[in-house]
Amino acid sequence: MLDDNLLGTARRWCHAKGGLWEVISEAGDGGTSQVFSVQSPDGIRALKLYNRKFSSGGLGKIERIRIERQVELGVNDCPYLVDVFEGGEFENHLFLLMNHAPGRELAKCLSEIPRSKIRSIVDQIARALIFLRSHGLCHRDVKSANVFVSNDFNHATLLDLSVTRGVNDRMGLGTDQDNQLPVVATARYSPPEYLFRLLDPTPEAWHALDVYQMGGLLHDLIMRELLFEAEFLKSRENRYRFAWIVATASPSVNAIDVDRDLIFLARRALDKDWATRSLLKLEDFLADNEKQQALALNVLGLARTHLIAPKTPSLEELRRRIREVADALESRIQEHLRRNGITAAHYNEAGQNDCSKRLRFVWDAEEDTLLSGRIEFTIDLLLKTVPAGQSFDCKASLQSTIIGVDRSSHIELPDVADEAGSSDQIGEQIEASLGSLAASLLQVS
Numbered sequence: 001m002l003d004d005n006l007l008g009t010a011r012r013w014c015h016a017k018g019g020l021w022e023v024i025s026e027a028g029d030g031g032t033s034q035v036f037s038v039q040s041p042d043g044i045r046a047l048k049l050y051n052r053k054f055s056s057g058g059l060g061k062i063e064r065i066r067i068e069r070q071v072e073l074g075v076n077d078c079p080y081l082v083d084v085f086e087g088g089e090f091e092n093h094l095f096l097l098m099n100h101a102p103g104r105e106l107a108k109c110l111s112e113i114p115r116s117k118i119r120s121i122v123d124q125i126a127r128a129l130i131f132l133r134s135h136g137l138c139h140r141d142v143k144s145a146n147v148f149v150s151n152d153f154n155h156a157t158l159l160d161l162s163v164t165r166g167v168n169d170r171m172g173l174g175t176d177q178d179n180q181l182p183v184v185a186t187a188r189y190s191p192p193e194y195l196f197r198l199l200d201p202t203p204e205a206w207h208a209l210d211v212y213q214m215g216g217l218l219h220d221l222i223m224r225e226l227l228f229e230a231e232f233l234k235s236r237e238n239r240y241r242f243a244w245i246v247a248t249a250s251p252s253v254n255a256i257d258v259d260r261d262l263i264f265l266a267r268r269a270l271d272k273d274w275a276t277r278s279l280l281k282l283e284d285f286l287a288d289n290e291k292q293q294a295l296a297l298n299v300l301g302l303a304r305t306h307l308i309a310p311k312t313p314s315l316e317e318l319r320r321r322i323r324e325v326a327d328a329l330e331s332r333i334q335e336h337l338r339r340n341g342i343t344a345a346h347y348n349e350a351g352q353n354d355c356s357k358r359l360r361f362v363w364d365a366e367e368d369t370l371l372s373g374r375i376e377f378t379i380d381l382l383l384k385t386v387p388a389g390q391s392f393d394c395k396a397s398l399q400s401t402i403i404g405v406d407r408s409s410h411i412e413l414p415d416v417a418d419e420a421g422s423s424d425q426i427g428e429q430i431e432a433s434l435g436s437l438a439a440s441l442l443q444v445s
Contacts, residue, residue: 006049006093010036013047013090023047027100032063037100045085046101050094063094063162070096070161078131080124082159101148101157110144110224115257117153118221119287122262125217126285128158129210133282137164138206142213143189143227144220168203187239188228189216192247193274207282208274214285215269215277219251222258222266227251248272252385313390318355321418322383325392326357328423329379329430333361336431337377344377356382365400375400377437379430383418390418394426398437409440 007023014021020041028035033050054063067087075083083099106113106121113121125147132139141163148157187195191212199205216227226232228246235242253266265284271277283289313321330348337344344363351357359379375398382393393415399408413429416422 006034006051007036009091009093010034010038010047010049013049013095014038016090028105044100046082046098048096048098049090052092055089055092055094060094064089066162066164067094067096069164073135073161076131078128080128080155080157081131082157082161084161096162101159102155103148103150103157105145106147106149106156107144107220107226109149110220110226113149113153113221113224115255118218118258118262120154121147121149121156121221122214122218122285123287124156125158126214126282129214130282132164133210136166136168138166138210139164139213140206140209141186141189142210142217143186144217145186147217165201165206187243188226188232188246189213190246191274191277192272195243195247199274204278205274208278210282211269211277211280212274214282215266218262218266218285219253219270222253222255222263223251250385254389315354318383318390321390322351322355322357322381325383325423325426326359326381329381329427330359332423332427333359333377333379333430336427337361337363351380351382353382355384356380373401377434381426391415392418392422392426394429396430396433396437398434398441400441402442407441409437411436411440 007026010023014023017040020039022039024037024039024044026034027037027046032054033048036047036049038045038047050060050063053059070084071087073084075085082101085097085099087094087096089095125142129139129142139158139161141160142158146158146160148159149155189212191209193199193205194209194212199208219227228242228249228251231242231245231249235245250267250272251270253263253270255263265280269277269280269285326348330346334344334346342363344361347358347360347362349358349360357380359381361377363375365373365375378397378399380395380397383390384393394413395410396413397408397410399406401407411433413426413433416425416429
């Protein structure tokens with residue numbers, strides 16, 4: 001909502017600059033400031049006015065340092081990064097004067113972006129980050145809301161340099177040294193190690209953040225919606241739930257009309273493991289990278305065609321698939337037990353969510369053994385989305401009573417990609433797991 005006080009301040013700021021300066025309109029409204037489009041003798045500019053809270057006291061001190069850093073970058077030679085002409089204080093409000101990025105906020109026009117423009121938009125923002133890195137800086141808040149795209153979708157500009165930080169800065173305006181450990185970024189676009197500040201502030205940690213946020217930008221362009229938007233809307237009253245989802249859930253990235261290498265790149269960049277994610281370079285997001293991959297494939301004798309990602313499965317298709325595999329496993333395990341002289345009651349039950357199933361096999365222990373009563377063998381099967389598509393997560397457990405004491409053993413099996421022969425591969429792992437589970441069950445501490 002437009003603050004009339006700041007609008008008045010913006011008008012007086014223009015009046016102080018001279019008769020050729022004039023406020024045209026509001027260009028943006030954030031939690032710390034408002035941005036106005038202003039006419040200047042050199043064309044349209046963007047005037048950012050900070051509110052009183054962020055212009056005074058401790059917060060004001062921090063913002064003054066950030067403004068000085070932005071002014072130091074000034075008019076840069078990166079066409080995809082906002083220019084800063086001047087900054088300072090006016091009527092007890094801090095301000096920045098920047099170039100007026102052409103077009104609109106990307107977050108507000110995702111559904112309009114032609115699929116053919118995704119690669120070039122990502123390329124341009126990657127070049128902005130590479131430029132910042134060459135100056136020893138990390139942006140820290142790359143997201144579609146901080147990108148402006150021209151009306152013809154040919155030019156992208158990365159905004160909001162106020163959140164940049166030196167990659168070799170160990171203290172970060174003193175906050176890390178004082179153990180405040182703030183997250184100067186947007187939660188939904190922050191990887192777990194930054195969201196919970198699990199890593200020391202090193203160049204490697206900032207690189208991992210850059211890569212993740214580029215993955216988030218790719219997600220928004222491919223999926224045409226903000227990262228974790230559905231979960232954000234569900235969790236408005238419970239930010240802890242949302243933080244947990246952001247830190248642990250792998251967002252779905254798929255589309256039938258987007259180049260497959262871009263989808264694969266987004267999935268790799270959104271990997272929750274920072275070390276795995278960090279294997280990517282910012283240069284991997286450049287448009288030239290596609291050409292390099294094509295040349296490399298040709299050297300191997302593989303002609304690269306225009307690869308298109310497979311259709312994103314619907315929830316009903318995923319439900320059908322988990323039922324299909326669970327049914328096959330139920331028959332296989334039942335037969336395996338029967339061949340080994342065990343007749344077990346078997347149950348094929350719903351799991352904890354729509355894409356999971358639980359299989360239970362129950363039989364009575366033989367007499368004159370350590371075991372007594374019922375033996376239960378349980379398989380928990382989950383179909384989940386991973387960077388390469390879908391895969392099955394499988395856990396097996398064995399429970400019984402040993403010398404009057406209820407005991408259980410558990411094992412998590414390696415993930416299996418969802419493809420032809422998945423149920424056979426899972427079945428082999430389940431059968432092999434029985435020996436380990438039994439040995440663990442019988443170990444008496």
